[in-house]
Amino acid sequence: MFNGEATSRKTAEDLDANDPLAKFKDQFVIKDPQVCYLDGNSLGRLPKPTVKAINDLLDEWGTELVDGWSHWIDEAQPTGDLIGRAALGAAAGQVLAVDTTSVNFFQLCSAAIMARPNRNKIIIDSSNFPTDRYILEGIARDRNLELITLDNDGAGGPGAQPIHNKKELITAEALEPFLSEDVALVTLQAIHYRSGSRPNIKAITDLCRKYGILVVWDCSHAIGAIELNLDAQGVDLAIGCTYKYGNTGPGGTAWLYVNKSIQKELRVPIQGWFAQKDQFAMGPFFEPADDIRRFQIASPSIMGMRAIQASFGMIEEATIKAIEHKANVGTELMIALFDAWLAPLGFELLTPRNPKERGGHITIGHPEAKLIATAMRILKKVVPDYRTPDSIRLAIAPLPTSFVEVYDGFLRLKELVETKQYLEIEDNGSRVT
Numbered sequence: 001m002f003n004g005e006a007t008s009r010k011t012a013e014d015l016d017a018n019d020p021l022a023k024f025k026d027q028f029v030i031k032d033p034q035v036c037y038l039d040g041n042s043l044g045r046l047p048k049p050t051v052k053a054i055n056d057l058l059d060e061w062g063t064e065l066v067d068g069w070s071h072w073i074d075e076a077q078p079t080g081d082l083i084g085r086a087a088l089g090a091a092a093g094q095v096l097a098v099d100t101t102s103v104n105f106f107q108l109c110s111a112a113i114m115a116r117p118n119r120n121k122i123i124i125d126s127s128n129f130p131t132d133r134y135i136l137e138g139i140a141r142d143r144n145l146e147l148i149t150l151d152n153d154g155a156g157g158p159g160a161q162p163i164h165n166k167k168e169l170i171t172a173e174a175l176e177p178f179l180s181e182d183v184a185l186v187t188l189q190a191i192h193y194r195s196g197s198r199p200n201i202k203a204i205t206d207l208c209r210k211y212g213i214l215v216v217w218d219c220s221h222a223i224g225a226i227e228l229n230l231d232a233q234g235v236d237l238a239i240g241c242t243y244k245y246g247n248t249g250p251g252g253t254a255w256l257y258v259n260k261s262i263q264k265e266l267r268v269p270i271q272g273w274f275a276q277k278d279q280f281a282m283g284p285f286f287e288p289a290d291d292i293r294r295f296q297i298a299s300p301s302i303m304g305m306r307a308i309q310a311s312f313g314m315i316e317e318a319t320i321k322a323i324e325h326k327a328n329v330g331t332e333l334m335i336a337l338f339d340a341w342l343a344p345l346g347f348e349l350l351t352p353r354n355p356k357e358r359g360g361h362i363t364i365g366h367p368e369a370k371l372i373a374t375a376m377r378i379l380k381k382v383v384p385d386y387r388t389p390d391s392i393r394l395a396i397a398p399l400p401t402s403f404v405e406v407y408d409g410f411l412r413l414k415e416l417v418e419t420k421q422y423l424e425i426e427d428n429g430s431r432v433t
């Protein structure tokens with residue numbers, strides 16, 4: 001795409017000049033303009049509309065007190081609809097803004113398994129995000145199921161089975177030998193958290209459906225970076241966070257998606273009072289609501305709702321199509337700069353080169369990745385994100401990140417490693433990487 005011109009800063013400047021999303025950067029709080037923030041796939045920047053929305057809510061709470069619940073009570077549903085419309089390609093009535101990704105994962109995986117009572121196998125991959133693997137291990141133990149971990153990164157895990165893959169990417173063909181009518185559930189990521197690989201959601205969902213298997217897609221690293229088109233791809237179940245490319249803030253409320261066609265078949269294990277059909281009758285027995293509310297446990301965090309409304313309103317305005325296009329061009333620029341500057345310094349590209357097989361971040365490997373990632377922050381004001389054992393993730397969050405920010409970040413990384421300046425830094429000892 002860049003014909004050798006990626007290493008000229010003018011290329012990035014021209015991309016910014018022609019970027020229809022460039023105007024959104026001004027809508028984010030940027031305290032230090034020198035910082036190249038390439039970690040929007042971990043925690044997004046703070047949108048200015050969120051500051052107003054949260055301040056307005058504080059006023060609303062102070063004024064309305066408990067009476068506010070008359071209209072706060074159902075906010076998880078329209079907020080979910082907004083997430084669905086803006087970022088998931090989901091028609092109304094199928095998304096709820098609730099809880100955390102981990103809780104939603106537990107709820108929907110358990111619901112899928114309970115809907116297939118005569119099956120005793122469940123499948124995940126070893127490169128999946130730890131919370132998903134650990135929760136599934138617990139579900140398998142408690143429900144006496146056989147957990148198969150498709151070993152696509154050499155890390156193993158419960159019931160590990162090697163699977164053919166490239167850069168963690170699992171294809172429908174590679175998955176099929178593990179499928180049978182004994183399998184209740186398969187769960188995979190829409191974008192892999194470490195490698196950034198992007199599987200074919202439709203091909204895998206269709207294949208699993210042939211065996212009557214339900215798939216739960218973890219879309220945490222995909223939402224707000226790519227078009228997910230959940231309805232059109234025939235997805236049954238999906239979950240994800242909102243605080244990465246969704247920019248809702250640390251611990252922002254997560255979401256779950258249940259396709260309308262299977263809502264009534266499913267029951268979740270934590271049957272809280274918000275799922276009760278006639279919630280305020282406060283009756284003695286549980287009877288689930290017929291709609292998406294049957295998947296809600298408890299009172300929505302109204303601060304969480306307002307943060308989502310502010311930032312997903314921006315995504316809706318920008319359009320997810322334009323966002324995916326920018327993520328595509330941005331990651332292409334990163335790969336061109338990687339080839340020109342970083343490969344000669346001993347870095348390895350861990351993300352697929354095919355733009356259809358990646359999202360908004362790329363991952364590069366280096367034996368001294370941990371030290372380099374720390375030095376990037378301290379010495380060069382470039383914020384990446386390190387993942388054990390040897391990878392650095394670099395993202396373009398399409399609304400707040402400019403192409404020049406990407407370019408400058410890569411140039412500073414090149415200089416840091418070329419001069420071996422990173423050796424001056426000591427491991428910062430933080431528990432968080």
Ligand SMILES: Cc1ncc(COP(=O)(O)O)c(C=O)c1O
Nearest residue numbers: 100101102129131193218220241
């Ligand atoms: C792919 C994926 N799934 C799940 C989680 C866990 O999210 P939470 O801690 O919000 O439950 C994360 C967090 O980064 C993630 O990246």
